[in-house]
Ligand SMILES: Cc1ncc(C[n+]2csc(CCOP(=O)(O)OP(=O)(O)O)c2C)c(N)n1
């Protein structure tokens with residue numbers, strides 16, 4: 001038997017503990033055809049090693065099992081937002097978001113629309129099967145008037161649920177997109193047109209020309225409660241009446257006003273006035289260090305974390321700072337995570353810190369059990385220790401609050417904590433950069449920067 005072409009796809013798909021060579025799609029589903037066309041286009045343009053697919057939540061969720069390229073799974077409706085991040089972080093790669101009509105047209109409409117309006121450099125393949133497939137056939141914004149779904153059992157009634165959403169037509173009001181088209185995969189001729197349009201999306205991304213939206217009408221026999229032939233006929237005869245096929249915007253058409261490929265902003269630009277330093281340098285010998293700073297809002301734990309992250313940036317380490325606080329400006333709990341690493345960091349969240357700094361009792365009790373084995377917890381001396389740190393965790397008690405009061409600057413308790421981190425040599429960063437970062441955090445009040453520098457020395461940081 002001739003081998004079936006699987007260009008751009010894995011040979012087998014490891015699903016549910018088995019290695020199968022068929023997809024999870026129902027017979028007659030448009031996703032299956034579209035998946036194959038996308039994989040082929042990616043492979044034919046030799047882009048498998050430089051494509052980032054952003055996968056949706058919906059029936060297309062498993063494309064990472066099928067397409068042999070890099071993938072990021074987005075939360076429901078967020079593929080265009082995630083694709084924005086991916087194409088900005090990796091302007092050298094081709095980014096493709098894959099979204100259903102519930103995903104893009106309902107929960108995710110705004111982020112898809114805004115990404116298109118900004119002219120983000122990615123291609124969006126939008127599969128319109130007129131309903132929510134994965135969850136059992138509920139009405140989507142694209143459901144036709146009169147179409148029966150599980151949530152419109154008597155047919156969609158515009159007086160209750162409005163009229164179908166025409167995504168291509170709405171996006172065509174925007175200036176930045178360079179390509180907007182609607183195709184179908186309901187018969188062979190249409191599949192060939194869809195193939196050409198998908199190739200065009202890849203070509204546009206390969207040439208970094210701008211945002212491209214390709215809507216593909218696709219049958220969902222299962223939820224339409226039809227056989228494959230009838231569902232394809234519904235797609236051609238009913239859906240196309242509402243959603244005419246065609247090209248709404250082409251690369252060089254007069255309506256398009258693409259925006260330039262953005263240059264990645266430097267940290268100095270992002271943080272205004274900060275000292276510009278070259279981007280982080282990879283250093284595999286520098287281990288990833290995870291910090292958590294916790295206390296009340298107003299105790300300066302977020303600034304303390306920022307200071308550490310800024311010192312890491314000055315040292316050309318990879319670093320991320322991630323704050324978490326309540327709605328109150330002062331008084332509520334606040335904490336932040338900081339990751340410092342010699343290699344790019346996957347996530348800014350820190351579940352098991354190597355170093356935990358606690359300025360109050362609730363923070364200590366909440367986080368002390370999470371500290372990684374071999375880690376350190378630094379707690380203000382005023383905090384009663386009702387709970388012991390886990391086995392293998394070093395405890396350091398430090399009178400940060402009392403010292404700041406004694407030095408006449410009660411607000412500088414966080415600077416006193418920084419002094420302790422430096423004394424204990426817990427940061428992996430140089431004293432010089434930590435001091436510089438501290439002073440620069442007061443750049444709008446330089447006299448306070450100098451006061452804090454002196455306090456750092458008085459506290460015996462170095
Ligand atoms: C935040 C959130 N809300 C709702 C869901 C449930 N959900 C999963 S898939 C889906 C709809 C998918 O429909 P569509 O985007 O049209 O894709 P299809 O399955 O038809 O390909 C919904 C509502 C979810 N997973 N997450």
Ligand code: SF4
Pocket residue numbers: 024025026028029030031059129133134219220221222223
């Ligand atoms: S439920 Fe519909 S969209 Fe989902 S796999 Fe089956 S046919 Fe395709």
